[in-house]
Amino acid sequence: MNGTSAGRVAVIGFAASDVSVTTSGVETLVPVFEAALARAALDRRDVDFWCSGSSDYLAGRAFSFVNAVDAIGAVPPIAESHVEMDAAWALYEAYIKILAGEASTALVYGFGKGTAGELARVLALQLDPYTVAPLWPDAISVGALQARLGIDTGLFSERDLAAVAAARDETSSVETLLDRPYLAMPLREHDVARVADGASAVVLAAADRVGGRRAAWISGIGHRVDPQGFGERDLTAVPSASAAAADAGGLDGVEVAALHAPFTHQELLLRRALGLPDEVRSVAFGSNPMFSAGLSRIGAAAEEVMSGRAAVAAAHATAGPLLQQNLVCVLRSGS
Amino acid sequence: MDTLSAPLTIAFDYTRSLGPVLGRFMAGLRGGRVLGGRTSDGRVHVPPLEYDPGTHAPVTELVEVSPAGTVLSWTWTDRPLEGQPLDRPFGWALIRLDGADTALLHAVDAGGSDAMSTGMRVRIRWAAERIGHIRDIECFEPGEAGPDSGGDGADGAVVEIVTTPIRLHYRHSTSVEESGYLRGLAEGRIVGRRCPACRKVYVPPRVCPACGVATVDEVEVADRGTVTTFCVVNVPFAGQRLTPPYVVAQVLLDGADIPIPHLILGVPAAEVRMGLRVAAVWRDRADWTTTPENIDHFEPSGEADAPYETFAEHL
Numbered sequence: 001m002n003g004t005s006a007g008r009v010a011v012i013g014f015a016a017s018d019v020s021v022t023t024s025g026v027e028t029l030v031p032v033f034e035a036a037l038a039r040a041a042l043d044r045r046d047v048d049f050w051c052s053g054s055s056d057y058l059a060g061r062a063f064s065f066v067n068a069v070d071a072i073g074a075v076p077p078i079a080e081s082h083v084e085m086d087a088a089w090a091l092y093e094a095y096i097k098i099l100a101g102e103a104s105t106a107l108v109y110g111f112g113k114g115t116a117g118e119l120a121r122v123l124a125l126q127l128d129p130y131t132v133a134p135l136w137p138d139a140i141s142v143g144a145l146q147a148r149l150g151i152d153t154g155l156f157s158e159r160d161l162a163a164v165a166a167a168r169d170e171t172s173s174v175e176t177l178l179d180r181p182y183l184a185m186p187l188r189e190h191d192v193a194r195v196a197d198g199a200s201a202v203v204l205a206a207a208d209r210v211g212g213r214r215a216a217w218i219s220g221i222g223h224r225v226d227p228q229g230f231g232e233r234d235l236t237a238v239p240s241a242s243a244a245a246a247d248a249g250g251l252d253g254v255e256v257a258a259l260h261a262p263f264t265h266q267e268l269l270l271r272r273a274l275g276l277p278d279e280v281r282s283v284a285f286g287s288n289p290m291f292s293a294g295l296s297r298i299g300a301a302a303e304e305v306m307s308g309r310a311a312v313a314a315a316h317a318t319a320g321p322l323l324q325q326n327l328v329c330v331l332r333s334g335s
Numbered sequence: 336m337d338t339l340s341a342p343l344t345i346a347f348d349y350t351r352s353l354g355p356v357l358g359r360f361m362a363g364l365r366g367g368r369v370l371g372g373r374t375s376d377g378r379v380h381v382p383p384l385e386y387d388p389g390t391h392a393p394v395t396e397l398v399e400v401s402p403a404g405t406v407l408s409w410t411w412t413d414r415p416l417e418g419q420p421l422d423r424p425f426g427w428a429l430i431r432l433d434g435a436d437t438a439l440l441h442a443v444d445a446g447g448s449d450a451m452s453t454g455m456r457v458r459i460r461w462a463a464e465r466i467g468h469i470r471d472i473e474c475f476e477p478g479e480a481g482p483d484s485g486g487d488g489a490d491g492a493v494v495e496i497v498t499t500p501i502r503l504h505y506r507h508s509t510s511v512e513e514s515g516y517l518r519g520l521a522e523g524r525i526v527g528r529r530c531p532a533c534r535k536v537y538v539p540p541r542v543c544p545a546c547g548v549a550t551v552d553e554v555e556v557a558d559r560g561t562v563t564t565f566c567v568v569n570v571p572f573a574g575q576r577l578t579p580p581y582v583v584a585q586v587l588l589d590g591a592d593i594p595i596p597h598l599i600l601g602v603p604a605a606e607v608r609m610g611l612r613v614a615a616v617w618r619d620r621a622d623w624t625t626t627p628e629n630i631d632h633f634e635p636s637g638e639a640d641a642p643y644e645t646f647a648e649h650l
Binding site for chain 2: 145184
């Protein structure tokens with residue numbers, strides 16, 4: 001995004017839940033919407049545009065996102081859209097909608113019951129349908145191939161990966177983690193973010209609707225995708241993340257980063273690809289609730305800005321077991 | 336309250352058109368040969384790309400590469416998942432075949448993780464029966480290419496379509512509200528819930544789609560109602576349980592504010608009409624479980640037709 005659009009759209013509310021009772025997720029969304037709208041001091045009838053991210057494959061049923069519209073209350077009719085992606089990409093759609101002047105406010109939400117099916121097999125189906133998916137490679141094994149390339153080329157060691165995990169969990173130490181068995185060599189259980197159920201919602205507003213509310217202004221968003229073939233890129237580089245950060249206006253001055261790294265080695269690859277210096281704080285990334293985890297990184301980065309803990313924050317979302325698709329969003333205080 | 340859940344398996348044979356590049360690649364596999372695609376920079380891609388990433392021109396030059404290659408990265412699977420190439424512990428590897436510049440993903444039947452290493456040499460083990468599919472490569476195994484690479488070398492006709500069966504397993508979980516509805520059915524009762532905001536009764540119960548709030552109070556509704564609208568099914572399809580023509584209708588149960596879809600039997604299709612009064616025909620009580628299938632179908636109740644105004648709001 002160029003300078004002319006910077007500061008015209010802000011995050012004004014965020015809420016998340018790590019609970020999902022049903023496969024459809026509708027019941028989970030009702031209180032998440034209420035909490036996000038309460039923080040934004042906005043009534044649901046004042047939302048111009050609703051946009052969601054989820055996947056039918058997670059729920060095992062067709063058009064599962066249509067069910068979720070129940071949680072909005074679609075009478076009188078609403079303007080609504082959906083992406084079969086993490087809801088960070090739904091936020092991009094809503095952001096463009098506001099920039100285009102077609103909406104002044106938007107509520108973006110992501111949800112999924114990652115524990116409903118055999119996720120490792122489900123995720124194999126997002127890979128090349130001709131030469132890869134028919135082999136049913138699970139996401140953890142594919143991630144492990146990338147981790148070994150990083151270790152073989154000397155970018156990091158198994159100890160470095162354990163240190164990332166230990167930093168996320170104060171109760172563990174690097175030594176005890178390294179004693180644990182492999183899940184998929186060279187990855188151990190602590191290297192793989194636990195797949196969880198969850199939902200989150202972010203409320204966006206155009207400048208003239210922000211009023212006196214707390215706000216984190218979006219100064220840029222970029223998203224890029226890699227070539228389809230695993231063998232077509234150096235898997236230890238994340239060029240689509242680097243390019244997305246450049247499209248978002250660069251990360252100079254960023255004080256805190258909320259990265260969506262489903263594996264410990266990917267946090268290290270991302271910090272390198274994004275050029276984040278060591279002094280840039282990380283917002284801890286715990287479990288990996290599919291389809292809301294990336295949106296929640298944007299919400300968490302916005303909270304850093306709205307609370308005054310940081311003047312500039314970066315959020316990142318990813319899709320694919322090898323960081324094939326990446327989105328970077330920069331948020332700032334003031335307008 | 337404990338909510339009900341049940342296993343759910345969905346399955347579908349995905350059929351995909353291949354186009355000229357992957358069609359030749361798959362024909363090569365059927366003939367026991369691996370073909371790579373050469374791009375304008377001279378690099379050979381395996382699997383081949385359909386378009387040159389530099390010039391965006393279609394890739395037309397396919398060249399044969401070796402069935403043996405080098406492992407660039409690997410991991411080990413102790414517990415293979417359904418559908419994976421081997422049903423015993425195996426390695427996943429990124430393999431660059433000799434003559435290729437890119438790596439492909441496949442399984443290596445190495446016996447144990449101790450036998451795997453970066454840089455190890457592996458060769459293709461061809462499937463006994465080859466049909467023009469990536470699974471024509473059964474897996475890789477340690478070693479160099481032998482004198483007999485597998486096939487007769489003939490590619491034959493371009494493969495136009497590949498079929499990949501997909502089977503996924505889930506545990507489908509219902510909400511507290513849905514569980515109450517299903518448990519009611521097991522007792523021969525139809526239970527909905529009322530929206531606290533607009534007072535409408537939903538059967539089956541759900542979050543009120545008009546107000547976006549959870550419904551709270553349970554309300555029992557009648558097992559009879561009014562046909563609001565219907566269709567006559569004349570088209571046969573796979574898995575069909577009844578012989579066409581038959582009628583599927585929206586039935587507004589007395590006491591409910593949203594119709595449910597169900598079969599209307601016991602009356603010629605041509606006589607079903609909007610406003611027709613119908614009653615549920617339950618299966619044998621001994622067969623009742625927590626399922627809507629406890630109601631076999633609806634049939635005319637013999638009452639006078641309902642006036643249009645009584646269901647106009649529900650169309």
